[in-house]
Amino acid sequence: DAGVTQSPTHLIKTRGQQVTLRCSPKSGHDTVSWYQQALGQGPQFIFQYYEEEERQRGNFPDRFSGHQFPNYSSELNVNALLLGDSALYLCASSLKETGLFYEQYFGPGTRLTVT
């Protein structure tokens, strides 16, 4: 049973550049969420995708955008990178069933460093 996978594992970018992170959900899951975890802090919710639409969004600027594909995989795009965007980006998947969502399972994360 494949778990949540993310790519790449590490990434170094320069301020002002754009980055795309990728996530494949756990087998059987249809919902993908993205979180940003700064060093020494708890994860912060960015947004959640279900049925290829953004369903919920946290307090992140429009520079952060995403997409979900028909196979439920997802991308997180960040434009005009700032030094403060350096963090571990975590993808989580869950299953929406009968109107309720269940526990989220996390991938290993992508460590983004902005210089």
Add this chain to the structure above:
Amino acid sequence: AQKVTQAQTEISVVEKEDVTLDCVYETRDTTYYLFWYKQPPSGELVFLIRRNSFDEQNEISGRYSWNFQKSTSSFNFTITASQVVDSAVYFCALSEAKAAGNKLTFGGGTRVLVKP
């Protein structure tokens, strides 16, 4: 707005000691879910437990146990007879039961260091 507070930033114990992690939450919803996740040095968040707001029955799973008290908005977690492999950061999280989605609000985490 939801909020989760983990007042303990770091706990250090010697192997075989018990360790209890505190979690206090705030929400306006009457139906919600509470979670504990473990984050070892590898970085991947590992799901440990989910509790529903309407089920206050406490639970024991091996060396782990959870104490949910709705009256005090607390959801504490105890590791009995700790082991070195328990060393990690533990996060408490809250999710509202909305059809729109299940975003998690995390606490700041408690780092547990178990010394041999």
